[in-house]
Amino acid sequence: MASEAATDEASDAYSKFIRKVKxxxxxxxxxxxxxxxxxxMMPExxxxxRSKQRSALSTVTHEILTSDxxxxLLDELEGEDLTDEQEAVVREVRRAHDRKSRVPEDLVEELSEVSSEAMPVWKEAKAEDDFSKFAPTLERLVELRREYAEHIDPDRDPYEVLFEKYEPYLGVDTAEEILQRLRDELVPLVDAIRESDAELATDTFTGEFDTDTQEELARDVLDELGYDWEHGRLDxxxxxxxxxxxxxxRVTTRFNPEEPLGALMATVHEFGHATYTLGLPRDHYATPLGDSRDMTVHESQSRLWENHVGRSRAFWERFLPTMQDRFPEKLADASVEDAFEAANEVYEDNLIRVEADELTYHMHIVVRFEIERDLIRGDLDVEDVPEVWNDKYEEYLGIRPDSDAEGCLQDIHWSHGDFGYFPTYSLGSVLAAQLFASAEDDIxxxxxxxxxxxxxxLHEWLTESVHRHGSRYTTDDLIREATGEDYTADYFLDYVKSKYGDLYELDDYQ
Known part of the structure; x- marks a missing residue:
């Protein structure tokens, strides 16, 4: 009887707990x-x-999560006999509670308000190509995030603390190790490509492409990939x-009349995020079991669909005819190989991360990672960001921005106060290759x-291996469940060396 009473008490505590979680x-x-x-959609x-509205919501959620x-309830549930799924929910909420409970409510409210107000400031600074207009706001966001990290753990590296908001289980040391390995192995590969005599059909998608037609094409590719319009929209x-x-x-993209491939790949990329979200278990909505597993895994889904599907020969065999139907005068003579080569060109002079090729993309991430890490650690002053940014681009990519808009103002993330986010882009790309290799073995x-x-x-494999688990597993455990191996960069590096070695006829990489 005593055992039954204890079980009922635990069940009652969990019921109260899960209502709060939802x-x-x-x-x-x-x-x-x-x-x-x-x-x-909001008018300017x-x-x-809006800043007040979002701040109010942030304050209310903070109050509930950090309440006595x-x-x-968390303390009561820690020692109870819970199911594996219940333990996972408690683990995730405990982690969030422990972090947030150490941060004062007024700081949470100020962060939300400042980051909301920062967005139009960033937009104006970018439009006017003037970093100085954004610098005071960025400096305030850096100060607030340092303070935020210090409250969570004053004895640890503040950047490490912030990084764990986006990837709590792999560790910033793993991020640094992966980024260092990518820099060490990709820079020589890119150098070899730039010295190659291979002639690719890189002009396949040059010219002016009507943006209204590009939007129709974006809807075409979402239809082709299986986007669920009943539960989504494109803007x-x-x-x-x-x-x-x-x-x-929901997914968003952007259109440039001179960059139809960029809009198409951005749409495929965001589809990858959305199809992960739509694949999460519906019966666990509003609990961690129905939430995605942080940013490394989320980014792996978008990069898998963008690169391993959208930039493959097989994809272009299927989709080129649709693109030719939309732009018959410009693409009538294009072959599958032409489209494949154009989609995988390694650029010599691209400054924009979201328009970068599959290889140099990671150097864009390294630049951002090193700058934001040094900002948060106090090793770099905000006023010096443009010059340091430009110097690093010249060192890692061999190009130098001529403007702030093409340089340190191009990304929106810092206006959100999202420091520690950027490394997950590369971590996700690495995981995408590991997951796709496992899918190829199984399908x-x-x-x-x-x-x-x-x-x-492929949808079914990803749903079964990744999506349906929500946040039941930690990142490293989920990777082992999905692939049978620990997280590794080996598959990504093997994949890009083989693919680009063949494409650019590089003897050392074939």
Missing amino acids: RLENLGQAETVLSWDQEV GGTPA EMAE TAPHPFSAGNQFDA ENLDDKIAAGDFEP
Whole structure:
């Protein structure tokens, strides 16, 4: 009888706990919609009210998560006999509670308000190509994030503390190790490519491509890949992104008349994010079991669809005819090999991260990682960011920005106060290769299926291996569950060396 009473007591505590968790999650989803609206549809003059609205939501969620009642429930559940799924929920909420409970509410409110007000400041600074207009706001955000990290753990590297918001389980040491390895091995490969005599059909998509038709093409590719329009929508934004939940996962892209391939690949990339979100278990909505597993895994899904599918020969066998139907005068004579080569060109002079090729992309990430790390650690002054940014671009990529708009103002992330986010882009790319290699082992003739437009086997494999688990597993455990191996950069490096060695006829890499 005593045992039954204890079980009932634990069950009652968990029921109270999960009700609070669901309230927290739904408040967070409401804030996501407000954020999406601010970036996509809200009139410019709405910022003062929107910043207050988002700040109020952040304050309420902070109060619930850090309340004495939540602390008591977590303590009560720690020693109880819970299922594996319940333990996972407690683990995730405990981690969030322990971090947030150490941060004062007024700091949370100020961070939310300053980051919301920072977005139009960043937009104006970028439009006017003037970093000095954004510098005071950036400096304030850096100060607030340092203070935030210090409250969480004053004895640790503040950048490490911030990084763990986006990737709590792999560790910043893993990020540094991966980025160092990519820099060491990709720079020589890029140098060899630039010295190559191979002639690729890099002009396949040059010229003016009507942006309205490009939007139709973006909808075509989403249809082709299997986007669920009943639970999503496509819009435009200055910086493409995806947001939502398993019932409502929206994508955005942007169009440039001279860059049709950029818009297409951005759409495929955001589809990858959205299809992960839509694949999360619906019966666990508003709990960690229905949430995605942080940014490394999320980015792996977008990079897998963008690079391993969207930049493959098999994809172009399937999709080139659709593109030719939309732009018959410009692409009538293009071959599959032409499209494949153009989609995989390694640029010599690209300054924009979201338009970067698959290889040099990671040097864009290294630049941002090193700068934001030094800003947070106090080793770099905000006023020196443009010069340091330009110097690093010259060192790592062999090019130097002529403007702030093409340099340190090109990304929106710092205006959100998102320091520690950038490394997950490369970590996700590395994981994408590892996951795709496992999918190829398990799905017979995957390339043939992609060429035939049969994407369902890949969807099913990713849902079964990754999506359906939500946040049940830690990142490293999820990778082992999905691939049977520990996280490694080996698959990514083997993949790019083989692919680009063949494409650019590099004897040392074939």
